[in-house]
Amino acid sequence: MTEPLVVVRSLVKSFGPVRAVDGLDLTVFPGEILGLLGPNGAGKTTTIRVLVTLVAPDAGQVTVAGHDVSRSPRDVRRAIGYVRQEISVDPYLSARENLWVYGRLFHIPGPTLKSRIEELLTLVELSDRANERVRQFSGGMKKRLDIACGLMHRPRLLILDEPTLGVDVQTRHRIWDYVRLLWEREGITVLLATNYLDEADRLSSRVVIVDRGKVVASGTPEALKAEVGGDVISVRLASESSGEGLLERLRAMPQVGHAFIAGGQIHIHASHSEKLIPEIMRAAADLRVAIEELAYRKPSLDEVFLQHTGRQLREG
Amino acid sequence: MTGLLIEARALTMRWFWHLKREPYNIFFTLTQPMIWLLLFGNLFERAREMPGFPSGTDYLTFMTAGVVVMTVLGNGMAGGIPLLFDRENGFLEKVLATPANRGSILLGRIFYIVAMTLAQTLLMLAVAYLMGVRVRAGLPGVGMILLISLLFTIGLAVVSLTLAFSLREHGSFFAIIGVLSLPLFFLSSALIPLNLVPNWMRAAAMLNPMTHAIDASRSLILSGWDWRLLGRAFGYIAAFDLAMFALCYRRLTRPLL
């Protein structure tokens, strides 16, 4: 197996009483797009800030490209292109000037820098606005410029912290396209933090699900979803209180793999939903509980998260 | 070392690019010292009738050195302000995540402030010249005044930058800058000769590097080369600069976020 690019072992980081990261393990291999998926406050950004040497860990070992974050932070920073969760371009500079200043901080010599800037402006589709002051850019444009900055020095590892947070659908798809393009063309390794299921699902070659500072599951999106087993049926009852009785009946059925109540709904993982659905209807009728809504679908990462934490990634 | 300079130069460029897009800033940066000259020159015109005032000098000529050093003070002390914004809009964090030496943030800002201060000082001396003020020490004297301004503004900028690195709240930053600037200005020889102030004030003023910057510049304007005054000024200012750099160095070796 190839040498991993990032190794995080038993990382702990607290802010006062808050344990933002609580014994987290993470390995990123060269050439993969690793999705770090977790709800708000799971500790994704904190983990990343430790990786890019902005925050010192309380405990645990962290190495990037073979360098320890505490002992050789400069070597670590040289290996990483970091795009913050919040927009962090200089609003008083033009797009081109932003890239120039950033590139010089990596000592990229003039002529190389010039062509690199044009290349990146083309990639993020900002060439025609390159000399405008960034303050008048839209949020999506600023984000794309930030991503271009992160790619400036051709890093081995690109870290994107929620790159599509707060951008419109169109920009989101563009950003996904850039990441895929870079991955295919340059073989860049990507660590992508997100709390969007579809983003993790579609973009990552491997997903690590984190919750409350810990890893709760990891694997390829397909494998994780397969682990859920079969299809997912969710049942919303007219009155929530009567759910327990129905749940008990369902659990007794042989086709039901796993059934539980979360978010006011009964969730059922089953292998053959087409046969199970009529039986659920019958059981509900027997118990005289009214079903308000019954839905069935292939499992998504939401189910994976639900299965491991008993909560939904997103409420509602 | 060359790495540090490459980084600092890039960050200096950044400040000039900011300035380029702020025509009002350029306008007021350049006109403000002229307004000071006009105001002070006229406001205290009759001060020279006071006993003890250097005889044969008009107040404007006397005041020119004070206004120059006062502008240097204002420039230097305001030097950290943009860093407060950099911390807020994430640019600081972005720079700190690059391999760049964090000293380049300090140095880049100092280069810019020094350039601005020199331009302002030169402009003020030119305006004063048009208003009839002659520098007795001639053009080399003007060069010497520029050198004094340059050295003094560095220490002041470092104070301001250290504060900006240390304080999260804009309010606290401005409060502290205000509290530091007032005594530096009033407990100095900026407005009147020190032989006209109470003893305790004179004693305090003699510890103030600003006083020595003014006295040396003033003697170049009023009477020519006074090596004793110049030597004392360079001594005080160098000590001040070194002390401030030491403080700032300590701050930079600890986490900045």
Ligand SMILES: Nc1ncnc2c1ncn2[C@@H]1O[C@H](COP(=O)(O)OP(=O)(O)OP(=O)(O)O)[C@@H](O)[C@H]1O
């Ligand atoms: N600088 C800080 N000071 C105090 N608490 C912090 C700090 N940074 C993070 N935290 C806390 O640590 C926890 C984890 O935060 P973190 O930003 O790492 O989560 P996240 O997974 O990135 O969440 P999101 O999806 O909302 O970005 C939160 O409870 C947060 O309030």
Ligand SMILES: [Mg+2]
């Ligand atoms: Mg985050």
